Amino acid sequence: MKNSPALSLRIPEPRFRPGDTVDFSNLNIPEAGVAPRPPIDVSAKETRDLAYGLIRVLDKEDRAVGAWDPKLDIAMLKRGLEAMMLTRAYDDRMYRAQRQGKTSFYMKCTGEEAVAVAQSMVLHRDDMCFPTYRQQGILIARGYPLVDMMNQVYSNAADPMKGRQLPVMYSSKDYGFFSISGNLGTQFSQAVGWAMGSAYKGDDKIAAGYIGDGSTAEGDFHHALTFASVYRAPVILNIVNNQWAISSFHGIAGGEDAPFASRAIGYNLPGLRVDGNDFLAVYAATQWAAERARANLGATVIELFTYRAEGHSTSDDPARYRPAEEAKGWPLGDPIERLNRHLIALGVWSDAEQDALHKEVVEEVRAAAKEAEKNGTLSEGKRPSVETMFDDVYKEQPWHIRRQAEELAALS
Amino acid sequence: MKNSPALSLRIPEPRFRPGDTVDFSNLNIPEAGVAPRPPIDVSAKETRDLAYGLIRVLDKEDRAVGAWDPKLDIAMLKRGLEAMMLTRAYDDRMYRAQRQGKTSFYMKCTGEEAVAVAQSMVLHRDDMCFPTYRQQGILIARGYPLVDMMNQVYSNAADPMKGRQLPVMYSSKDYGFFSISGNLGTQFSQAVGWAMGSAYKGDDKIAAGYIGDGSTAEGDFHHALTFASVYRAPVILNIVNNQWAISSFHGIAGGEDAPFASRAIGYNLPGLRVDGNDFLAVYAATQWAAERARANLGATVIELFTYRAEGHSTSDDPARYRPAEEAKGWPLGDPIERLNRHLIALGVWSDAEQDALHKEVVEEVRAAAKEAEKNGTLSEGKRPSVETMFDDVYKEQPWHIRRQAEELAALS
Amino acid sequence: MSAPWSEVIDPDMDADTEVIPRMNMIQALNSAMDVMLAKDPNVLIFGEDVGYFGGVFRATEGLQKKYGLNRCFDTPITESGLIGAAIGMGAYGLRPVVEIQFADYIYPAYDQLVSEAARLRYRSAGDFWAPLTVRSPYGGGIFGGQTHSQSVEALFTHVAGLKVVIPSNPYDAKGLLISAIEDDDPVMFFEPKRLYNAPFDGRPETQVVPWAKHPLSAVPQGYYNVPLGKAKTVRAGEAVTVLAYGAMVHVALQAALESGVDAEVIDLRTLVPLDIDAITQSVEKTGRCVIVHEATRTSGFGAELSALVQEHCFYHLEAPIERVTGWDTPYPHAFEWEYFPGPARVVAALRRAIGA
C-alpha cells in the first residue's frame, strides 16, 4: 500500500477559458449521412454506435443525405425555418425589453432553435411536452399567441399565469406545453408519469421530456430513465446538450468522457446522439422515437448536441468564463443559417426571401410587443389584480389564506 | 395517429410466484474462467462484455480457473471460509434471539456471505466501507468483537451505539466500517465523498460503497456514479444484486433487461458483473478494482450477482411472494459450500474438518451471546443510561436539549 | 381502569350501508382503496412492495389480485421517482394513490412534493394540477428505531399547496382517505402505524385490546367520507383543551382518565387546512390548552398550534399553553418509552395547565 502513488482529484476543466484561442478541430464530428437508421424495434444495445456517434443529415454542400433524411416537403421546411426565425426574433425583442427594464429576467435559446421547433412539428398537439426554459420554440412553432407569451414575460394584467411566475415559465395545456418549473430536472420523471398515464388509459398520446446537459446530474434524470425502462413508457427523453450549464462546461456533468446519450443503454433504452443544429436530423430522430413510442415499444433517449450561443440568462455574462468568440467557433454552425442554406441549395429559396422573412418576423414580434405592452409591463401599467395572488394555492381557498388576503387588503 | 395501437403499461413480474415450479435453466450463466481480465487502466467501454457477462472462477469441478483466479494461498482460503461460516452462525443465533424476544429486529445475509468477507480481505482496515445492513461479514472477517455486535443488536448497556440504532446498524471507524443508515442509498455518494477526501489529501486510502439491487433506483446511485466519474474518485461502487428487494424482484429496479453493472459504462466507469457466490471471483474483482483505485485510475462498479436466501428481515415472510423452494433452486449455489468444496478439491480440507469448524463457530457465537446477554437484551437486564439519549445530537448539548433531559428526569 | 375509548363520543355514521363490520385501521384503509378503485377507473395505486405482496403493512393486500397489475403495482425504490411519476399521471387526469413505505423515507421525494406537487396549480394559474394522495405510515411505539418512527407532518404543514391529514381510528381512516383521494389537491395522508392493528394509549405495559372492541372500528363496507378540514371533539370537558392527532388522541384520552382532569380532547384529523373554529371555541371555553404530538418539539406542528391559539384566544388564556412532544433528538431504539410522549407526560402537563 505504501508504494502506491499519492491519490489526487481530477477537476475537469473546459478546453478554453477567456483569453484562450478557440479551436474545436479535435472535436470528433462524423460526416452527415453515415449513421444507419435501425428499425424502431431495435434493441437498446444495438443503438450503441448511435449513442456514441452523431446523427447528421445536412452535409457540407447543404444537401440532405443518408438514411435519416426525413424527406420533408418544402412547405414543412419553410414552416420550420420561419418558426425558428420567429423564435430568434422573439428572443431578441424580449431580451431588449428586459434590458429596458420592462421585466426582471429573460432567457434566450439562441443557437438551439432547431430542437424545440423540429420536435414540436413531429409531435401532436395533444402529446405533452415537459420543456425547460429553452423550448419556447415549441409554443411559437405551434402558433401560440406571441402576445400571450409576452404578457407572461411582463407579468402584466393579461398574463395567463396571473403574474405568478418568473418570465419565460410558460404553461399551456392546450398547446401540449406543461407548466415550466424553475427547479431543474424535476419534470423529467413527470414526463414519464404523464406518458404512463396515457398508457394506463390505453390512449395513444405520448410525452416528451427535456433536460439540460448540466441537469442530467440530478436524480430525476435517473428516476425518469428507470421508470421509462421498467414500465416501457411512451416517452421521448431529450437531453439538450448545449455544452454549458451557466458557467460549468459539460465535463462537470460527466459528459466529456461518455456522451450523455450513452447513459441510455445501461437502462436498456435506445440512445441517439443528434446534431441539434441540424433541423432535419432533429426532425428525423424525433420521428423515429415518436413512432417507437406510439408502437408501444417504449422510450428513447435523444441527446441533442448543440451550443448555447448566448449567456445563460439576462443575469449572466458568459465572457467571464469562456472566450467571447467560442460561440462563433462552434463547428456545427447555426440551425437557422443551415436550414436557410439547405433551402437555397434545393433551389426553392433565396437570400432575398430570407431577408424579407426576417423583416416579417421582426415586424410580427414588434407588433405583438406593442399589443402586449398595452396590458402593462412589470415596471409600468396594468397588473394582474392583487387579490388573485391568493388563488390557486388550493382549488378552494381555505380560511387561513382568505384571512391573509383580507389582512393585505386592509393595509391598502 | 389514430391507427396506432392502444398503448399499455408493462408491469414486470418475476418468473415464479408461490405455487410455481422453480426452473432457472433459462438464466444465462457463462462458464467459469472464460471472462478475460483486462489491465487496470482499461477504458470503461472495453469492459462492456464484463458488464454483461459474469466473472466466475470456481468451475463445476470446484477448481479455480481462468484469468481471474486470484491464486490465494490456503491459509487465506481457510480464513475466508471461517469468516463466512462465522457470519452465518452469527446470523442464525441473532435471528433466533429476535424470535425469542431478545430484540426487536434482525437481518441476515445468508447466501451473500462471500461479498462482505472476500471484499474486506482485499481492502485495508484503514480503507472505509460504506455498508448496507447485509455486510456484517466485513466486521466479522476483520475480527471486530462478536460480543460488541451483539451488544448493538440487543441495544444493551454495552452497546457501542448506546441503544440509539435499530439492530444491525453497526458503526466502527476503527474497523473501516461506516455507520449504517436505515435510509437506502444515501451512503453511496458519501463513499465517493470519503474517497474524494483521501484524494484531496493526497493519501492512499480508498473507499467501498454498497447498494442493493432495489436501491439502485434511488438518485444517490446516479449521484455517486456521476461524482466518481467526474472527479475520478478512488472508490469501489458495489451493487449487491441479491435478486430481491423485500418482495420486489430485480426487474422492478430495471435489472431484467440490462444488468446493473452495465449502467457503469454510460458514466465512463468500468463495470464488472461477478458471481457473488464465488468467493474467489469476488476477491479477484475487488482486487482489480482496488488496484485501479490506488493507481489513481478512478472508480469501478461491481455488480455482485447473488441471491437473498432468506427473508428480507425478521419482519418478512418471503413465502408470500416467491416459491419457498426458489432459494434452493438458485443455480449459483451457496458461497460457503462452494468454497468448502474447492478446498476439498484442492486436497487440503475434508468434510470432517468442515463439520468441526462448524461446531467451533457455533460455539464461538454461543459463548459471545452468553457474554453479551450479561449486558442486557432489549427486553431484559441492563440498558444504556437514559440520560445518554440526549447526547451527541450536537457535539455540545444546547440549552433546549438540556432542558428536555431535565424534563424527562423530573418525571421519574 | 376502563379503556379510555369508552369515553369516545360515538361517530355519526350517516353512510347508508347495511353491514357494519369491524375493521382495524389497515382493513379500513384497504377498504377505502378498494371502494375507490371500484368507483373510479382513474384511481390507481403504486409504491414499493404494494403490488403482489400488498405492502409491508398489508394495506394494499388483495388489491392487485382484484383489480389487475395496472391498478396496483410495485415501483422501483425511488421515492422521488415515484412521486414525480405520480405528478405526471395526476396531470394526465388520473388520481394516483401512492404509498411511501415509511414516512422516514419521504425525504428523497421532498423536492417533488414541495417544488412540484404543491405548486403546480398555483404556478400554472390553474392550467395543471396533480390530485395525488400520498399515504405513509408514521410515528413510533413499535421499536422501529430512528428510521421507522419519525413524525414528519410539520415539514409538510409549512408548505402552501399541500393538505395534511392524520386519522386516529379505522372509521376516520377510511372516510378521510376517501376524501383525500377525491380531493383535487395533493394530500399528505399520514397513518399512525402504532394504531394499525390496535388502538394504543401509550401504556405499553397493558394488554393490547383489538380494534374490534372499539366503537370506531365499526366501518361501513361501502362508500362514505369524512370531510377534510374538520376536527372532532372526542371527549367533552371544561377544564382544559387538549389538541392531538393520530396516536396521541388515545394517549390524551388515557391521560384525561388517569389524571381526573376534565379535559376536552380534540382530534384535529386534518392539520392543513386546520379546523380553527373547533379549536378556538374550545379554548375560549376552557381557557387552557395542552398540545400533544410525537414529533420533535422545535418547529413541530405544536408550535403552529400554540401560536394560533394564543393569537386567537389570548384574552381567554389563563395559563401558558403546554406542549407535550417528542424530544429534540432522533428516536432512540432502546428508549422507546422515554421518547414516546405517553400519558404520564400528558398528565403532568394537564396538571400544570390547570395549576394543580
Add this chain to the structure above:
Amino acid sequence: MSAPWSEVIDPDMDADTEVIPRMNMIQALNSAMDVMLAKDPNVLIFGEDVGYFGGVFRATEGLQKKYGLNRCFDTPITESGLIGAAIGMGAYGLRPVVEIQFADYIYPAYDQLVSEAARLRYRSAGDFWAPLTVRSPYGGGIFGGQTHSQSVEALFTHVAGLKVVIPSNPYDAKGLLISAIEDDDPVMFFEPKRLYNAPFDGRPETQVVPWAKHPLSAVPQGYYNVPLGKAKTVRAGEAVTVLAYGAMVHVALQAALESGVDAEVIDLRTLVPLDIDAITQSVEKTGRCVIVHEATRTSGFGAELSALVQEHCFYHLEAPIERVTGWDTPYPHAFEWEYFPGPARVVAALRRAIGA
C-alpha cells in the same frame, strides 16, 4: 428621514486586526472563506458554478485562482450528490463549505441533510460526524419569482442535529461564517440575498444606500468570529420586543423608526440553538412581542418563537404575540412588495401590539 441603521448599536469589534475596510455582505463572506482556506488546509469549497466563475452571486470570486482547483471547484448540478459527497469528506476529516445556489434548490438535498448529516454523530454515538457548512442565498426582494425567493429555514429548525444561522450584515456574516466553518456540527448558513450588495429596509421606492455607509460594513480583513447561538439587540426599547433575522432586521428597524414605537429589536442571528435568554429578558421587560420573518406563515419559525415566548413569558405578556410573515402562498413574481413583509406591515403589528 434618517437611515434606520443609524440606530444600530455599534458592533464590539474586538478582533485585533489593523485595517478595517468597508465590505458589502458578499465581500465579507468571500473574506471569511478566504481566511479559512488560508488557515486550515482541510477547508475546501464546492458547489454549482463556484469555481472559475466564482458563484452566481460572486461569493467565491477569486478563491479558485488563489487556492487552486482542488480547494474551490464546480460540481455537477445535483444538490443531493454534492451534500452526500460533502458528508463523506466531512467524515474523512475535511471541513467542506458548500454552496447551494439558491435555497429554493436545497430540497433535492433534504434527505442527505436530514437523514444523514444531522444524524450521523447521534446514530454512531460520536464515532463519525460531518462538520459541513451549507451556504445558501435565501429570501426575496429581488423579483426572483417563486423559485428564487424562498425562505426555507423552518424546514431545518425542525431537524435535531442541524444548526441554523442567518446573518443580517457584513460584520456578522463574516464572523458567523467563520464560526460555522469551525463548528463540528453541520451548519445551515442562510444568506439574505437582498442584503448582499446593500442593506434593505423593505422600502423599494427609496434609493439604495450602499453597505459602505453602514457601520457594520467595517469588517476586519483577518480572522475573527461571531459566536453561534448569540442574538444581538440592535435597537434598545421599552414598549415591545421585535424578533427578527436576516433582511427583516432592517425592516424592523425601519418600522420602529416610522412608527415611533419604542421597540427593542433583536437580531437572532442563530435560530438553532436559539438565544432564549436574550429573548425572554427583553419580552419580560416589554411585555409585548412581534415576530417578523419572510417565510410562509404556517409552521414558519415564527410559530416556534411564538410558542417559546408564551411558554417562557406568559405571565409577562400584555398583548397577543404578533406574527408578520410572508403569506401562505408561493412568492408571486408580479407582487413582490405585496408578499414581502415590509415596514408598513410591521408598523401595523407594532401598533396592534402596543394597543394603539
